[in-house]
Structure formats: structure tokens, C-alpha cells
Amino acid sequence: MKKLLILLLLFSNAAMAQESMQLWYKQPARRWEEALPVGNGRMGAMVYGRPEKEILQVNEESVWAGVKFNDANPNAYKVLDTIRQLLFEGKNQEALTIAQANFLAVDAENSTKTARAFRSYQTLMNVNIHYGFSAYDHYKRSLDLNTGIAATTFTVNGVEYKQEVLASAPDNVIVVHITASKPGSINAAFSIDRPDIRDTSNRFADCRVTAAGSSQLVLNGQINDKNGREDRGPEGLHMKFAGMLQVSNAGGSRAVNGQEIKVKNANTVTLYIQGATNYNYKKQDFENAVSALNKCKKLLQSAAAKSYANISAKHVQDLEPIMERVSLRINGPHADDLPTDERLLRTKQGIEDPHLISLFFQYGRYLLVSSSRAPGVLPANLQGIWNQHLDAPWNADFHTNINLQMNYWPAEVTNISFTTAPLFDFMDYIRPEGRITAKKMYNARGWVVHHCTDAFGKTGVQNGVAWGTFPMAASWMCLHFWEHFAFTLDYAFLKNKAYPVMKEHALFVEDYLVKSPEGYLVTSPGSSPENQFVHPVTGKPTGLTYGPTMDSQILREFLGKCIAAAKALRTDSAEIARWESIIAQLPPTKTGKDGRILEWMQEYQEVEPGHRHISHLFGLHPGTQITEQTPALYEGALRTLTGRLAKGGGHTGWSRAWIINFYARLKQADSVRNHLQALFAKSTLPNLFDNHPPFQIDGNFGATAGIAEALLQSHGDYVELLPAVPAEWTSGEIKGLCARGGFVLDIAWENGTLSAVKVHSTTGRNLVLKYRQHLLPLTVERGKEITVSVDQLL
Incomplete structure (x- = not known):
């Protein structure tokens, strides 16, 4: 009892315990x-x-x-069936040659002239x-x-x-x-x-x-x-x-x-x-x-x-x-009395500074609030809002093959949900162009966007066919609408904003999928973002293919959330049945001879074994398909990471940040710590901006999300406390993290063990807390807060 009173006092004085919030x-x-x-x-x-x-x-x-125009290539549909057949026959290079001539975005003033990149x-x-x-x-x-x-x-x-x-x-x-x-x-x-x-x-x-x-x-x-x-x-x-x-x-x-x-x-x-x-x-x-x-x-x-x-x-x-909605304190050696650049240099040299981790975590929240909110109307781009160039690296655009999505990973969990509003409006307003592109390129219903876009809402295939052919970007973006509902249980948002966007894109998915020679419903053409494999016959690198693992994982997640949304709104029973049938026909996630997750339909040799994208682990994070309940895939994900890193993976800031999230989901606390240290050592600039290189802000946002993921996870059937806290973070507290279902939690730990928990409910839903192997069902009334007896979880 005495210990509990002390910890309650600690929570009541959380603002005093908050570490330095100053660079x-x-x-x-x-x-x-x-x-x-x-x-x-x-x-x-x-x-x-x-x-x-x-x-x-x-x-x-x-x-x-730049200027607004629809950049979809109208020739795409004319050759779509030919490209698909060539891909099914293993003639990837022939398919790529045709696609390069007919898929790339076109100039508004001349439909035979490709506009390979926007401004x-x-x-x-x-x-x-x-x-x-x-x-x-x-x-x-x-x-x-x-x-x-x-x-x-x-x-x-x-x-x-x-x-x-x-x-x-x-x-x-x-x-x-x-x-x-x-x-x-x-x-x-x-x-x-x-x-x-x-x-x-x-x-x-x-x-x-x-x-x-x-x-x-x-x-x-x-x-x-x-x-x-x-x-x-x-x-x-x-x-x-x-x-x-x-x-x-x-x-x-x-x-x-x-x-x-x-x-x-x-x-x-x-x-x-x-x-x-x-x-x-x-x-x-x-x-x-x-x-x-x-x-x-x-x-x-x-x-x-x-x-x-x-x-x-x-x-x-x-x-x-x-x-102040969220405060993080990690006990341990620190250098609060040193300038930030000197602290960063010490960390690059391997000296522990847990307080710098707290500062970095809060910096990510600050940057997202500062670059994605009213009076602004556009979402945070590749550089947030800060760019010194007239012709920026990667145009400082909206990259939708992970980067724009990563920008918003910390939004819900770190209690700044309102920052998603510009993102949702942007995706909503992009739909008219996306409808034109879906019809022009694939003769499909619904709407689509490929691997990047700009402030004018372009939706065609940019920057090359092998890089740009990623129509599942729209499916992935739709998942953020669902996540907002999952955290807030805002049924008005689900009905009026999220579900219409999701349902319309599902029409595109239905029309885009085709039967593969293996009998699966697959995306074709498709690509595993920015990566290539060695063609088993020609020995040449190729990226254009059908049914890459990431596509199927995204679709399984997206259609599953469409079903959940329809059920929550008690509507569209026919659509639910149709989506369930599609999910049943998607290719399963498989492992290869060495136990690693396969990135493509077949076990191809990799061109870049240490590639920065680890797209085939989407099902682990941010997806929910690879968990402890799928042990073979869970182990396969761990082996995949080990293999990529052994070959030099994680060499960009955003990639390293994603790896932190992967390891948090795998409950590998030491690896979470090691890759945070590596992010500081190799990919952090003196002002704590993420370094791709050059500067790219998604690594900041991804790292903040990764730290939160180590402290709290709620993507399963329970809210898990301290799932991947590194041993070096011996004691500390986190106040104000959000969990799906409308919960806000304060968590403290001492000597590596959970020591106090508070749960506030905004919705009145039941929940199950998980700590290590212990489960605790709870009921918290709407608008109420309870202090949990930690003894029940130890």
C-alpha cells in the first residue's frame, strides 16, 4: 500500500517529473x-x-x-491485359518495356509525352x-x-x-x-x-x-x-x-x-x-x-x-x-546540462543518454503539431513544412509508398489525433483525380493514387514504372481513416468521412485484382516498393511483377477494416460477403527455405539484400497479421530483419525508424534500444532532424511512434503494457499515451517492472490489459479514470 501511495504521488506530480523539453x-x-x-x-x-x-x-x-492536370496515361488500359499475361508467363522484361511506354504519367498538353516527375x-x-x-x-x-x-x-x-x-x-x-x-x-x-x-x-x-x-x-x-x-x-x-x-x-x-x-x-x-x-x-x-x-x-x-x-x-x-498531454521520463544517466549537439555527439559515441530519447520523442510530437494542423490545410510532406529549396530533394512531395503514412504513425497514440485532419481532407479531395486515373488506366471503378502525389493531387504513375506502379498506396492511406476511428470510436467520422472513402476505393480493388496462374487473386502489375529481384531465367534485375507480398498484406488489412467498418455501421451485408470472399483468395504470406518472409510470389534472389524498404513486413507493422499468434511468420519476420540488417539495411533514417517499430512488435527490447542508438548515430542531424540523407522528416515521426510502440501496444485484442522496454530504461513513466478503444493510459515502471497504471476511458468500452503473460479484464465508465492494482498483473 505504501508503495502504491508513493506511485500515485509520482503520477500527480508528472509535470514536475517531465524531463527537459528544450533543444x-x-x-x-x-x-x-x-x-x-x-x-x-x-x-x-x-x-x-x-x-x-x-x-x-x-x-x-x-x-x-506545377499546375493541376490529370497525369494518368490513357494508353495503360489498352496494354493492361498484355502486360498481365506477360507477367504470368515470367516475361517480366517484355512487360516492363510495354509498361514504360504506356504507364508513365503524361503531360497535360501532350498525351504522348511523358511527365516523369512533377514539380x-x-x-x-x-x-x-x-x-x-x-x-x-x-x-x-x-x-x-x-x-x-x-x-x-x-x-x-x-x-x-x-x-x-x-x-x-x-x-x-x-x-x-x-x-x-x-x-x-x-x-x-x-x-x-x-x-x-x-x-x-x-x-x-x-x-x-x-x-x-x-x-x-x-x-x-x-x-x-x-x-x-x-x-x-x-x-x-x-x-x-x-x-x-x-x-x-x-x-x-x-x-x-x-x-x-x-x-x-x-x-x-x-x-x-x-x-x-x-x-x-x-x-x-x-x-x-x-x-x-x-x-x-x-x-x-x-x-x-x-x-x-x-x-x-x-x-x-x-x-x-x-x-503536456503526454510526458515521458526515463531514469538513467543523462547530459541535460550539455547543449543538444554535444549530447547527440556523445550518443553517437555510444554514451547512454535516456533523457535525449525523451526529448527526441517529444520533438516528433512537436514537429507533427507544427506541420499538420489548422490554420494549415495540407498534410505534412517529406520535410514536414520546412524546406529551403526551390527544387527540393524528392520534391518534398507526398510519398505514399510509406513516407506519408509514417508521418502520421504517432498521431493517434501520442495524443495529437487532431493532426490527422489535413491528411483526411487531402485524401478526400484527391478522389476526383483518382477516379479519372482508375478509369483511364485500369477501366476500374473507385479511385486510386500511386506511389507519390503533390499539392495538385496527381494520381498517375510517376518516376518510372518499376517505382511508381503501386496502386495499393490508396489502400494503405485508407487504413489511417480506420485507425482514427479505432482510437476515437467517432461513429460520425466513420460514417461521414472514413467509410465513404474506404468503400469507394474498395471498388477499385475489386476491379483491379485478377486470377494468377496459382489460382489466387493478385495485383497485376505491381511492385514491392522500390525493390527488385533477379529474374530466374534472364538473370537481370526486375521490379515489375504480380502479387508482391506487401500488396496482399495491405489488401488483407484494408478489406478486413472495410468489413469491420460496415459491421460497425450495420450496413452493406452484400459488400461484406464479397470482401470476405476476396480475402479468402489472396495469396498467403509465406516463408522461404531459410525461414524468412518471402517478398514476392516466388523465392527470388534479391538484387539488394540490404534494401532500405522491408515492405514484406507490412503485416507485422503497421499491419496486424504477423503476431505471436502466428509463430512461424513471427519467427520469419525476425529472420527477415536479421538478414536485411546483416547486409546493410536500415541505412536511411526512415528505414531505421520503421525497424524500431518492427522490433517493438517483435518484443525485442534490446533491438529497440540498439536501433534508436543507431538512428542517433547515423541518421540524426544537429537540430535533431532526421537524415535520409538529406533531411527527410518521416524518420522523426517514425521514431516517436516506435518509442510509443515499445511502451504501449493496442493493435490486438488487448492493451499491452511495456511490451518492449529496453533494460537500459530501468525506471520511468509515460503519461497520456492513447490506446485503441478510446483509452488514455499513464504507466510507471521501477527496476524494469510495471509499478503503476492509470486508465482513463473516453468511450466507456471494456478492455483487457496485458502485462507479460498476465491478462486483466477491466470496465471503465465513460469519462472516468481508474487506478489499476498492479498486483493483479504481476
Whole structure:
């Protein structure tokens, strides 16, 4: 009893127990990958913290090159049966040759001309603050994850300067506040620019900067798309964009000098940063009649009428409760008194720092909240919302063969379910284009999207047939709709949003599947994302095939959830019977001679035994088909991972993050710890961004989900506590994790053993808790919280 009282006290003081929620550094950022991110879902900024010439690289979520058009190749259906027959006959190269000529996305202006890749998400502008201090003392820059404020402090000649940057969701603006300990000490010059402007040849300049009065700078432009070595769609003037900076000073003077605003002898300076485009997210298109500049002016006028104190207070009141929904404390050696980059370096050298794991976990939550929420309307892309390029790596697009999905793995379990709203709207609005593509390419009903898309909702086969032929991307995306319902039991959402999207895509699945020579219903053509095998006859690498394991696992999961949704809504009995029949005819997941899960229908030799994608383990995670109840496949999954890693697998950040989740599902606690360490050592940048390389944000989100998966799992018939907690995490607590069924749990452990549990129910459903081999059925009334007697689980 005494022990229980102590632990109850520990839970009541969880906020006090929470570890550091601050990234901090003793020097300015030298490069973008060291800068610190702020974001409000629509706008983001990377803050360098430079006392000489400060840079805030600013993004607005909808600044996209390109234009809306349906890129589906109408020739695909004409050769579909031929390609399928060739694949069934083992003539993969012949099938690929035909597919390359007839499947690749086409240019809107010329249906015989392929548009192999669409265009990129772009930076909006840089805000430059020329302080001019080359010598300074007592420097520190930091990012507080609870408040979302990036602060820079330093001292010059005894005067302490402080710069605070935040991206407010309530007021829909980025604000910078500059103060000094001595009145009249702020002297600075402010400017804005964009990479195009700095191109001295002026070949690509698509905007200009002007002053508006003595307090505003205006960047006004229109993206001028041009093709280089490959066709990327229609050329010409497309998306309109605008950025504005308003400078407000208390004390001193302010004057415009060309494209620069100078402030002298001020007591404080507040900057209001705004951006806008003529993008319409419901249409997934821009509107030529809309003025991006007028939108920008209205947004700025609304925010700039408020003081920094007012905006900051509302911002903190909004963000802090969200971040505090979940707290994680891991006892053990730490280096909280060291700067974050030094802590990371120590971890790369193999020194344990469990508190850094807690910080990294919370950083993933912070990044998702900051890049996927209102006032934003688009989901988090490959870089979240933060991108310095005009032509970003992989276009900073929406990759739907794992990356977009991984972005949202932590959303439900880490208590930030609301971040999924932009994702669901995006997939809903993409359906009209997906219907056209389904009909054009496959003469199928329903809707489809392949392996990637952009802000204009393209749904064709991009980046090559072997990479792009992945229509099961839509099935996988639909599973996120189900997951939201599974965690929240929001029946209105299921009925009005999720099930219509799922049911319509199921029509595509029904029409796309064909009988294989083995007698199964299979996808054809298909691919195991980005991977290839050695053809047993020709000896050449090939990726285009039929019935890859991942496709069948996704379909089994997707159709199973369609059935569950229909039953929950008490509708569509005929569809349920049809879907059950399809599931029964899908190829089973099989193991090969060495016990590993087979990636394809046959046991082929692998071209890259250490490939970054481990797609055939979808059934283990995020799927639910490979569990302890399927021991042969469970062991096969473990052998698959061991084999991939022995050949160099996990060499990208997102891949390593997925591996952490795999090992959590396999209850391999030591491997969870080892691969978190490897993620830090090989794939984490100084600002804790994930490194693909280069920067790609999915590894951050996947790792946060993996840490949660080690602490709590609810994908089976029970809620399992501490399923894969590493031995090095000897004691600790997690507060606020969510489980399917509408539960929120607080869990504590001491010396590696469960020591306290609280369960809050939002739905009033029954649940079964599992710890090690013990099961405990519970009833928790809706809106109530109970403290569980741990003795019943030990």
C-alpha cells in the first residue's frame, strides 16, 4: 500500500517529473540543418540565431511549382491485359518495356509525352536581420517544445539582447520579438529575399521586393515553371505567392532604404511575417483570379493589430496543453546540462543518454503539431513544412509508398489525433483525380493514387514504372481513416468521412485484382516498393511483377477494416460477403527455405539484400497479421530483419525508424534500444532532424511512434503494457499515451517492472490489459479514470 501511495504521488506530480523539453546550443547555426523549426501548420520558419546577420527561412505550405492536370496515361488500359499475361508467363522484361511506354504519367498538353516527375514544394522567402554583431558573449539559442518559442540570447558590451520567434496558430502569423536590457540599444536592418532574387543571371527570377510605407516590405511573385533535362509538366507562369514583413519598433527611429528597413536606437522591435498563395485546397488547384498579395495583406493586417505579448500568450495557451498531454521520463544517466549537439555527439559515441530519447520523442510530437494542423490545410510532406529549396530533394512531395503514412504513425497514440485532419481532407479531395486515373488506366471503378502525389493531387504513375506502379498506396492511406476511428470510436467520422472513402476505393480493388496462374487473386502489375529481384531465367534485375507480398498484406488489412467498418455501421451485408470472399483468395504470406518472409510470389534472389524498404513486413507493422499468434511468420519476420540488417539495411533514417517499430512488435527490447542508438548515430542531424540523407522528416515521426510502440501496444485484442522496454530504461513513466478503444493510459515502471497504471476511458468500452503473460479484464465508465492494482498483473 505504501508503495502504491508513493506511485500515485509520482503520477500527480508528472509535470514536475517531465524531463527537459528544450533543444539548446552555444553557437549560431552555420547551416540550415542546424537551424531550429517553428510552425503553425500553414507557415514555418527555420531560425539560425545569428547575431551578425540573422536568417529566418520561411515556408508557406502551399507554395508549389506545377499546375493541376490529370497525369494518368490513357494508353495503360489498352496494354493492361498484355502486360498481365506477360507477367504470368515470367516475361517480366517484355512487360516492363510495354509498361514504360504506356504507364508513365503524361503531360497535360501532350498525351504522348511523358511527365516523369512533377514539380517541387518551394521555400517562400528569407527574412534577414542584420544586427552586425561580430563579437558577443554569453550566447545561447534554444527551442522550447512546450511553448514553441525559439529564443536567441547574447551579450554585447554589457547589453543583453534577446530574440524570440514563434509561429502562432491562433493568430496565423510568425512573429519575432527583439529586446535589449538597455533602452535604445537596438540597431538593425531588415530585408526579405528569395533564392531566385539572388540569381545574378536573373534567368529564373519570379518575384520582386518593394517597400510599402516605412514599416512594410512586400515580396510579390508568380512561379515561372521551366523544364530542364526531363519533362515535368506544362511550362509557364503558375502559382502566385506573396510574402510580407512588417516592422514595429518602440522607441528610436525607423526608415526605408531601398529594399531595406532600418531601425535605430529602439527599445524593442516586433516583426510580423506573413505569406499566402492563390491555392485552393478543396480544388487542389490555384485560382488565377485570386490575388495572393491581397490574401497576404489581410492576414498581416489582422495579426499586426495585436501586440507581441497578446500573440505570445495565446500561442502558449494553445500549444502548451497539447504538448503536456503526454510526458515521458526515463531514469538513467543523462547530459541535460550539455547543449543538444554535444549530447547527440556523445550518443553517437555510444554514451547512454535516456533523457535525449525523451526529448527526441517529444520533438516528433512537436514537429507533427507544427506541420499538420489548422490554420494549415495540407498534410505534412517529406520535410514536414520546412524546406529551403526551390527544387527540393524528392520534391518534398507526398510519398505514399510509406513516407506519408509514417508521418502520421504517432498521431493517434501520442495524443495529437487532431493532426490527422489535413491528411483526411487531402485524401478526400484527391478522389476526383483518382477516379479519372482508375478509369483511364485500369477501366476500374473507385479511385486510386500511386506511389507519390503533390499539392495538385496527381494520381498517375510517376518516376518510372518499376517505382511508381503501386496502386495499393490508396489502400494503405485508407487504413489511417480506420485507425482514427479505432482510437476515437467517432461513429460520425466513420460514417461521414472514413467509410465513404474506404468503400469507394474498395471498388477499385475489386476491379483491379485478377486470377494468377496459382489460382489466387493478385495485383497485376505491381511492385514491392522500390525493390527488385533477379529474374530466374534472364538473370537481370526486375521490379515489375504480380502479387508482391506487401500488396496482399495491405489488401488483407484494408478489406478486413472495410468489413469491420460496415459491421460497425450495420450496413452493406452484400459488400461484406464479397470482401470476405476476396480475402479468402489472396495469396498467403509465406516463408522461404531459410525461414524468412518471402517478398514476392516466388523465392527470388534479391538484387539488394540490404534494401532500405522491408515492405514484406507490412503485416507485422503497421499491419496486424504477423503476431505471436502466428509463430512461424513471427519467427520469419525476425529472420527477415536479421538478414536485411546483416547486409546493410536500415541505412536511411526512415528505414531505421520503421525497424524500431518492427522490433517493438517483435518484443525485442534490446533491438529497440540498439536501433534508436543507431538512428542517433547515423541518421540524426544537429537540430535533431532526421537524415535520409538529406533531411527527410518521416524518420522523426517514425521514431516517436516506435518509442510509443515499445511502451504501449493496442493493435490486438488487448492493451499491452511495456511490451518492449529496453533494460537500459530501468525506471520511468509515460503519461497520456492513447490506446485503441478510446483509452488514455499513464504507466510507471521501477527496476524494469510495471509499478503503476492509470486508465482513463473516453468511450466507456471494456478492455483487457496485458502485462507479460498476465491478462486483466477491466470496465471503465465513460469519462472516468481508474487506478489499476498492479498486483493483479504481476
